[in-house]
Structures are given as structure tokens and as C-alpha cells.
Amino acid sequence: MNLFQRFTSRFKRNQRVYVFFVCFVIAALFWFLLVLTKEYTSSLRVNVAYTNFPSGLIQVSRLPEKFLLSIKANGYTLMSLNTYDETNKLNIDVGALIGPDEGVKKISSRMLVHDIVQQLGNDISIISIEPDSVVFNLNFSTSVKLPVKANLDVTFDKQYDSVSAVHLSPDSITATMPVSYLGSISHIETEKIKAESLRTSFKKKVKLIIPEGVSLSASEAEVFLQVEKFTEGTVQVPVNLVNVPAGFTIKIYPDIVTVRYLVALSNYAQVKPEMFTARVDASSASTDSDEKLPVEIVTAPPGVHSVSSQPQLVDFILKK
Secondary structure, three states: OOHHHHHHHHHHHOHHHHHHHHHHHHHHHHHHHHHHHOEEEEEEEEEEEEEOOOOOEEEOOOOOOEEEEEEEEEHHHHHHHOOOOOOOEEEEEHHHHHOOOOEEEEEEHHHHHHHHHHHHOOOOEEEEEEOOEEEEEEEEEEEEEEEEEOOEEEEEOOOEEEOOOOEEEOOEEEEEEEHHHOOOOOOEEEOOEEEEEEOOOEEEEEEEOOOOOOEEOOOEEEEEEOEEEEEEEEEEEEEEEEOOOOOOEEEEEOOEEEEEEEEEHHHHHHOOHHHOEEEEEHHHOOOOOOOOEEEEEEEOOOOOEEEEEEOOEEEEEEEO
């Protein structure tokens, strides 16, 4: 018996069951379609984008980023609106809404109903909008270039450290702000970057913190921190004397000190003694005092850390 014959035989034996099942499915489908034709009240949260600000003006205070709509529509329309996600935004044309002038203007959300219906579809009715009003506070704007600074909270594993200062791309950014803000904002900071026990270089894209009333030419920056293993190095450096009291000569012991420092392994061979300058300020030297004079390391090559001298104090003999 082939497959078709077996199906025909089984259908004849269970004909009533199959007929009942088909009728049930048809009835359920008609019921579902009937339900979708009825009107229902529902809530819809939508993102909002504000565009076409009057030329030369900028919003000072923060505008609502979302609207909560109470809407009435049939089931078909509500089902289609369920696909309305965060990538979809209601567009609010600011220039058309409030005109070209600066100042504070409070707009009732009911004035937006027509535009919202145009964008969501004419098959819906809007019952209410939250918030019930939007306050536009427009001020004359200017654009300035500001440095970007990284908000770093990082620690390093033992014997590891950063080779150089943190690198940011971009390292500066164009900020458009109200004229009244000039001088009050000196830089743009990244969100906090936290990392522990670093042993390798660190690269990450982070968002920028945007002050209220300011727009930026970019919303994020790439932070790069070069991390390497460090080792200790030493060099012998002569000590320079400064501010020797007039009419005196001075002799210090020792006149050469050992400078200790930490440096990345990749830079170890590049560090030379002449890159360091050790200095003793003799202005406090006195024939009546036997106190030692402190040694200062006043210059050191870039990339070295924890620079110190040995000894840190030197003896002296002061003569007329």
C-alpha cells in the first residue's frame, strides 16, 4: 500500500475528526480576524528626534527623549505598531513649530498630535501625550574646539606600567554651545574607564559626556594606553651647583650621584646618563650649619618613572 492509499484509508476512518478540526481552525481564524477589527486603547513609548533648529540658535536645557502616547486603534494597527522599536524616532521640526526667534517657549504636546499621526499612521487616534508640554529654551550659539580628556581609573600588574600618556582619537572636538557657556567648559571628558591589573596595552571606544545644552561633532573617542613591563636602570650623573652664596666657594661630597629609575624594557637601551640633570641648591648653605643639602633630579627622559638619587643628601664644605 503506497503513502497516498494509506492516507486515504486513514481519512475515511477518521473523517469526522478531520472535518471537526478543519471547522475549528476556520472558526478560530474568523474569530481572530473579527477581534482585530475592533478598536482598543493602548500605550506606546516612542523615541523623539528634534531637527531643523533655527539658524544660529541652540537648545540650552535638555529636551524629553521619549514620549508616552495613549492611543486608540484597531487590532491590525496596534499589531503593526508593536514592531516600533528604538531605531524608529518621531521627528519634531523645531523651526516649523516655534519659529526663528530665541528665548523660552512652552509648547503643549497637543500641538504635536497632527505631526505624530502623520508619522505613525492615520489609522490611530491620540488620547494623551506625556509629557504634556515641551519647553524650548533657545540661545545664540557658537562653536569652539575643546580638548578631550580620558577619565581613567586603571591599575597595573606588578612591574607593569604605562609607557606614555594616554592617547585619544580624536584628541579634540568641536562643541557647539550657547554663547553664555563660553569660558565655563574647558574640555570634554570621556565616561569613566575602569581596568585592573593591566599587563597589555589597552584600547577601547568610550562615549563622551555631553554637557547639557551642548552638541558635539562626535559622540565617542578611542582611548589607547600603551602598557609594557618595566625594569630598573641606574646611571651615574654629576651634580650641578646653583645659588652659591656670593663670595663663597663650595665643595660637595659626593659630586656624582647614582640615579635610579624605572623604564619600559623596549626603551631601556635608549636611556643615557646625559638625559638626566642632578642639581643641588646651595642658597641654604651656611658655615654655621652642618645640615646636608638635598639632591634634585630636575630633568629626566620621557617614559621613565620613579626617578630618585642615591644619596639623596650630600655633605658640603663652604669657604670664603
